[in-house]
Amino acid sequence: MGRPIGWIGPEEWMMGEQVITVESRGAVEVVSLNRGDRLNAMNEPLIQALLDYFTGLQARHDVRVVVLRAEGRAFCAGLDLAGWNYDPDGGMIHQSWRTQRMIAAVMQAMRRCPQPVIACAQGPACGGGFSLLLASDVRYGAPDLRMNAAYIKIGLGGCDMGASYFLPRLVGSSVASEYLLTGKFMTADKALACGLISEVVPHEDLLGKALALADEMLLTSPMGLRLTKDALNLNIDAASMEHAFGLEDRQQIMLGQTADSAEARRAFFEKRPPNWENR
Template sequence: MDEQPITIEARGAIEVVSLNRPDRLNAMNEPLIAALLDYFTALRDRAAVRVVVLRAEGRAFCAGLDLAGWPRDPDAGPVHQVWRTQRMIAAVMQAMRRCPQPIIAAAQGPACGGGFSLLLASDVRYGAPDLRMNAAYIKIGLGGCDMGASYFLPRLVGSSVASEYLLTGRFMSAEKAAACGLVSEIVPHEELLPKALSLAAEMLQTSPMGLRLTKDALNLNIDAGSMEHAFALEDRQQVMLSGTADTVEARAAFFEKRDAVWGDA
């Protein structure tokens, strides 16, 4: 069992979260998932953290589920055991979407199964040239739709491309991911973290509340029932934000030709 399955590095208002099981290709065992779930759940009450960068140590982002990494309860049946594992991993993806901080993923090598879903649940993705992603479940006799893949992938790349990969379990290359907009840019290994940190720093130039509510609106409007719903949410957010101290400061900074000084979100 790893003593520290993830590491967390604070860089001002940015936190860099690294999967830290490189000897196991950062495969998901119970301690890793428990650590990610605790971290992303707690972010809802940590306004001082404004942006998260998610990365991984070693040559792989995440090779999927570590089948040997989940202790079995001798008193639980196989269905109960698998259900517990499923729900615990799924809760991580849900916590990533619900936390108000944008998550920038920087990934290299294999990102399989649940590792693929960690990328899909992030807000921005950068990939190294060797990034290879797949929904591996259908290759082992299960369905191809798991860990949020059937929710996230069609919304990110469209139903045809999503069906192509979910129905086969084939690997998506970095080039294909960039071509269909799943990753923002292909970046050399050594530049992955600097690239993510540069984008995070750019996000920090925005107002704290504006940044949080922009992620909120983006996620809600993916599922908006109509164009009218989407406009209504945007209108309410803008009216609410116009009455904040951040907006007063932004206007003053604009007219005084200086950088804005933000308060807490």
């Protein structure tokens, strides 16, 4: 997407507020929303930083898994209305459209990046913050996690930032409709009961839980992990059962011809862990 007048680029946000932090742990990167004093609300620098990060993952095969978390007592309280750089000569519709599309592009980049995204969240996750969780591959929640699609409570439609796409596919149409038509909060226990999160974990243990799962993912072959996310993305919208099987068949035949697949077979017979080379 182009950068119109007033767009804050990565150079500007890096010189000012450090809106995200990225910690490298080998093949795992921990990305933290770093506006805890503002409940990690989405200002323009934060969205630009997330968009740049997740878009850049396409070419970074050294990163195999991403953990998404947040500093402070909230995961993300939604949109920071005072945190956007508006062109005084621009029209209201044009500027609102730009903001809308910029935030939506983050969720799309999260789904398109080849790395699994493990989210661990606490406290409020509202509006766009809820959608950050929905766009992740695996979610863990603290007991105080509260999520909602807040838009319908402020005179807008309840379907925004991918919620109408993600939520019915994750929890079914009845539960999704209940929450999107009211904007009410979903608790951690309810999210666990309907399969939206994998486990309720004490706040202080969230990161450790996510990293432990990331370590399990690292035991798999690099290309196999990437293509598994790819197949899950594509087959949730498969036109038929035949389409889904066809994609899986092609992936398996292709992966079976890689050097890593041959190494996995040797390692199995030699009773040792495989040495993955991503080839």
